[in-house]
Amino acid sequence: MKRTKVKDLLNSSAFGSEVVIKGWVRTFRNNQFIAINDGSTINNIQAVVDFTNTDESLLKKLTTGTAVSISGELIESLGKGQKVEIKVKELEILGDSDAEKFPLQPKKHSLEFLREIAHLRFRTNTFNAVFKVRHALAFAIHQFFNDKGFVYLHTPIITASDAEGAGEMFKVTTLDFNNAPKTESGEVDFKQDFFGKATNLTVSGQLEGELAAMALGEIYTFGPTFRAENSNTTRHLAEFWMIEPEVAFADLYDNMQLAEDLLKYVISYALKTCPDEIEFLKNRLLEEEKSKPQEERAELDLTAKLNFCLDNSFERLTYTEAIEILKNSTPNKKKKFKYLIEGWGADLQSEHERFLVEKHFKKPVILTDYPKDIKAFYMRQNDDGKTVRAMDILFPGIGEIIGGSQREERLQLLEKRMNEMHISTEELYWYLDTRRFGSAPHAGFGLGFERLVLFVTGMTNIRDVIPFPRAPKTAEF
Numbered sequence: 001m002k003r004t005k006v007k008d009l010l011n012s013s014a015f016g017s018e019v020v021i022k023g024w025v026r027t028f029r030n031n032q033f034i035a036i037n038d039g040s041t042i043n044n045i046q047a048v049v050d051f052t053n054t055d056e057s058l059l060k061k062l063t064t065g066t067a068v069s070i071s072g073e074l075i076e077s078l079g080k081g082q083k084v085e086i087k088v089k090e091l092e093i094l095g096d097s098d099a100e101k102f103p104l105q106p107k108k109h110s111l112e113f114l115r116e117i118a119h120l121r122f123r124t125n126t127f128n129a130v131f132k133v134r135h136a137l138a139f140a141i142h143q144f145f146n147d148k149g150f151v152y153l154h155t156p157i158i159t160a161s162d163a164e165g166a167g168e169m170f171k172v173t174t175l176d177f178n179n180a181p182k183t184e185s186g187e188v189d190f191k192q193d194f195f196g197k198a199t200n201l202t203v204s205g206q207l208e209g210e211l212a213a214m215a216l217g218e219i220y221t222f223g224p225t226f227r228a229e230n231s232n233t234t235r236h237l238a239e240f241w242m243i244e245p246e247v248a249f250a251d252l253y254d255n256m257q258l259a260e261d262l263l264k265y266v267i268s269y270a271l272k273t274c275p276d277e278i279e280f281l282k283n284r285l286l287e288e289e290k291s292k293p294q295e296e297r298a299e300l301d302l303t304a305k306l307n308f309c310l311d312n313s314f315e316r317l318t319y320t321e322a323i324e325i326l327k328n329s330t331p332n333k334k335k336k337f338k339y340l341i342e343g344w345g346a347d348l349q350s351e352h353e354r355f356l357v358e359k360h361f362k363k364p365v366i367l368t369d370y371p372k373d374i375k376a377f378y379m380r381q382n383d384d385g386k387t388v389r390a391m392d393i394l395f396p397g398i399g400e401i402i403g404g405s406q407r408e409e410r411l412q413l414l415e416k417r418m419n420e421m422h423i424s425t426e427e428l429y430w431y432l433d434t435r436r437f438g439s440a441p442h443a444g445f446g447l448g449f450e451r452l453v454l455f456v457t458g459m460t461n462i463r464d465v466i467p468f469p470r471a472p473k474t475a476e477f
């Protein structure tokens with residue numbers, strides 16, 4: 001007989017029918033109630049075994065983590081908390097799990113502990129929920145862009161350009177460290193390396209994305225990016241996934257609208273398709289916050305926070321306006337910020353971004369028109385000579401979730417800016433060709449996928465929303 005998924009059985013009312021389920025034991029109580037999970041839903045199904053007629057040695061094996069196959073009758077449950085259960089007819093152990101050695105016990109484990117056993121943490125409700133939501137968000141992103149006619153573009157993971165300077169890069173080489181060929185001047189001779197030049201793991205697919213957008217019109221990337229960030233924060237990974245749309249004939253306003261629409265679409269998709277998971281994560285968060293002082297607890301629970309985000313338009317203001325607010329803010333005056341805002345030109349730290357979003361506006365914020373000196377070379381220059389057409393979207397609890405801009409489409413201005421910033425116009429000839437041949441206004445942004453997952457799941461550490469986190473001194477599994 002074919003197995004039925006637990007998810008389908010929990011919604012079934014075909015009482016009296018014969019069913020087969022396969023899954024892992026979560027708990028075994030009173031020598032008769034087995035809670036079984038098969039991953040299809042966060043909820044377990046209860047199987048009731050007649051212990052008087054079952055081998056003692058078999059019952060002993062029903063410990064947390066054991067894989068079982070059960071056939072029996074689907075019946076209406078008399079117990080509280082579930083609608084259906086299975087009256088066991090046959091019980092087979094597929095793989096046992098030594099209770100003395102299995103690290104997961106039927107109790108609450110800390111996220112820190114689970115991070116150390118990340119290969120097993122998929123088996124907890126929390127990570128079941130997190131990765132279901134992560135999947136739903138990924139799917140929704142493709143759906144959103146596909147519906148709009150965007151082309152999903154695969155940009156290279158290995159690149160020869162460190163153009164953007166978005167972060168420290170990981171080198172890619174096949175040279176022998178202990179015996180690397182040298183040039184006459186004593187430097188490593190990358191001409192003899194695999195690609196005949198120095199190569200790195202990409203920090204962003206944007207520059208290549210622009211090439212395609214200037215022909216296909218609307219593209220997006222969704223792939224891994226790598227940054228040798230040496231900062232051990234709860235918001236940075238060394239390997240993370242980024243979504244980068246790029247749109248021809250679009251300006252900064254179109255860009256802001258696209259970003260806001262995308263975020264709202266995918267959040268609403270997750271709410272619709274993962275109600276059980278989000279409910280579970282909401283309660284997990286409420287539980288976790290009980291240990292915090294009142295003033296540090298979130299005002300809204302997870303579902304309310306997500307709905308609030310859908311129901312309100314994002315606050316839009318310029319960097320210059322934001323600086324004024326920050327300069328006159330209480331934490332700045334009382335010197336509570338670690339980095340005090342002295343005046344225009346300062347780069348915003350996450351404490352400032354969070355003040356604007358969480359304390360001042362109490363909703364997502366889009367900041368635009370940053371000083372050109374703290375932004376990348378390709379951003380479109382404003383007429384004031386000081387600012388560029390940048391936009392950052394800041395989210396509560398997260399800080400920056402999106403960074404983007406209208407691109408500088410005017411060749412001469414772009415070349416001038418590159419020279420000022422010591423970026424080789426020769427190396428990036430291919431990028432500049434878009435401006436040489438049929439240049440046009442265009443805009444795009446980068447959305448950090450894990451930061452989005454953080455927001456929607458209410459998790460607080462980015463290492464808990466990616467299956468196998470890569471961070472300084474962390475590359476296990």
Ligand code: ATP
Pocket residue numbers: 166167227229235236237238240242400401402403404446447448449450451
């Ligand atoms: P931050 O200031 O937070 O380091 P950034 O300015 O370096 O971000 P961008 O280069 O604009 O970020 O990248 C676009 C998006 O990618 C960011 O808005 C963020 O959501 C995400 N992102 C950037 N760096 C990381 C990282 N190390 N780990 C996870 N996500 C990241």
Ligand code: MN
Pocket residue numbers: 166167
């Ligand atoms: Mn960064």
